Amino acid sequence: MTTPSGSSTPSASSSASSSASSSSSASRSAAAPPWDVARPPRADGRVFLVTGGNAGIGYFVVEQLAASGAEVVLGSRDPARLQAAMASVRGRVPGARVRAVRMDLADPLSLPAAVAELRTERLDAVVLNAGIALDHPPRRESADGNELMFATNHLGHFALTAHLMPLLAAAPAARVVTMGSIAARSERLDAADPQSAHDYRPKRAYGRSKLAQMSFALELDRRLRAAGSPVSSLIAHPGGALDSLTPSRPLVHTRSAGARLLGLPAGAVLQGKDAGAWPAVRAVLDPAARGGEIWGPRVLGLRGRPRSEPVWPLLTEHTDAAWLWELSAALTGVTPV
Numbered sequence: 001m002t003t004p005s006g007s008s009t010p011s012a013s014s015s016a017s018s019s020a021s022s023s024s025s026a027s028r029s030a031a032a033p034p035w036d037v038a039r040p041p042r043a044d045g046r047v048f049l050v051t052g053g054n055a056g057i058g059y060f061v062v063e064q065l066a067a068s069g070a071e072v073v074l075g076s077r078d079p080a081r082l083q084a085a086m087a088s089v090r091g092r093v094p095g096a097r098v099r100a101v102r103m104d105l106a107d108p109l110s111l112p113a114a115v116a117e118l119r120t121e122r123l124d125a126v127v128l129n130a131g132i133a134l135d136h137p138p139r140r141e142s143a144d145g146n147e148l149m150f151a152t153n154h155l156g157h158f159a160l161t162a163h164l165m166p167l168l169a170a171a172p173a174a175r176v177v178t179m180g181s182i183a184a185r186s187e188r189l190d191a192a193d194p195q196s197a198h199d200y201r202p203k204r205a206y207g208r209s210k211l212a213q214m215s216f217a218l219e220l221d222r223r224l225r226a227a228g229s230p231v232s233s234l235i236a237h238p239g240g241a242l243d244s245l246t247p248s249r250p251l252v253h254t255r256s257a258g259a260r261l262l263g264l265p266a267g268a269v270l271q272g273k274d275a276g277a278w279p280a281v282r283a284v285l286d287p288a289a290r291g292g293e294i295w296g297p298r299v300l301g302l303r304g305r306p307r308s309e310p311v312w313p314l315l316t317e318h319t320d321a322a323w324l325w326e327l328s329a330a331l332t333g334v335t336p337v
């Protein structure tokens with residue numbers, strides 16, 4: 001439920017752990033067939049939203065979800081790129097049901113209108129995929145004065161989730177799937193300087209923004225459980241996904257023969273964005289997936305077929321979850337639960 005920030009529920013970060021548990025993988029039916037990335041289960045009649053669905057990993061999440069029979073809505077900034085992505089999906093997936101809404105995650109004021117434009121009575125899943133990674137100083141800010149990666153990757157998705165919650169709660173068992181990153185593993189959040197105002201280092205600020213997203217995803221699941229909500233929150237991460245290893249989709253992305261050759265050595269440890277989409281698609285579609293889980297690539301967390309992995313130790317500590325939630329609610333003026 002979207003509520004004014006002052007009326008958020010007490011932090012659930014110190015309460016019992018989220019619905020993910022080591023027993024959830026163990027309880028996965030031994031009889032369930034192995035997950036086939038080329039043939040995920042059907043999802044006819046369901047509605048999914050993918051932020052950043054016009055490019056990169058998000059594009060392939062859309063393409064693969066559309067092949068399940070679901071209606072997939074792409075959320076992103078640029079109308080021409082959205083149109084090109086939809087044309088590409090329609091050209092590859094017979095009968096694909098795709099449409100687009102414009103949203104700029106760095107502009108919180110664009111989000112209520114984007115949600116209204118969804119024109120659906122319920123939403124079965126949202127994949128919080130859109131993101132930016134800035135390589136060079138200087139530190140940049142969004143129009144409302146937040147560090148740009150923290151604003152786009154974390155605050156935008158925090159606010160979007162709040163605005164979407166009535167639609168998610170109207171579905172029987174909706175999922176919020178947050179796109180994390182192994183870049184978060186080596187970073188720590190800083191309560192004294194959450195937006196890297198001092199000693200700005202782009203790579204660290206990116207890692208922190210992804211860690212903030214992942215911390216939010218698990219705190220969201222704890223709060224949803226505490227509130228008795230049917231909605232669950234999971235994390236997916238793509239491992240390492242390079243454009244040079246990604247098959248061409250001429251309207252969206254073209255890989256030259258040279259780029260393909262140059263990318264070959266990296267293919268031993270990393271993968272394309274088509275494969276980078278697999279964990280998120282499984283987190284949306286696998287009936288056995290549970291709130292609070294992390295889904296990533298099988299081989300060293302970098303490449304390969306999707307599987308659930310143990311929740312990373314830095315995320316089980318929950319030390320940052322409560323202050324981050326309160327800060328995010330204060331900065332966005334909304335709270336998802």
Ligand SMILES: NC(=O)c1ccc[n+]([C@@H]2O[C@H](COP(=O)([O-])OP(=O)(O)OC[C@H]3O[C@@H](n4cnc5c(N)ncnc54)[C@H](OP(=O)(O)O)[C@@H]3O)[C@@H](O)[C@H]2O)c1
Nearest residue numbers: 052054055056057076077104105106129130131181240241
């Ligand atoms: N590639 C990797 O190896 C890797 C590894 C770990 C995690 N990830 C995560 O995976 C996600 C996708 O990465 P990618 O490599 O596919 O990136 P990408 O190719 O650069 O695509 C990013 C997408 O996000 C959209 N976007 C950016 N800023 C936005 C904004 N303000 N509002 C709405 N949409 C916005 C972009 O739309 P425009 O077309 O408008 O720019 C684009 O669709 C990100 O969350 C990233 O952190 C990637």
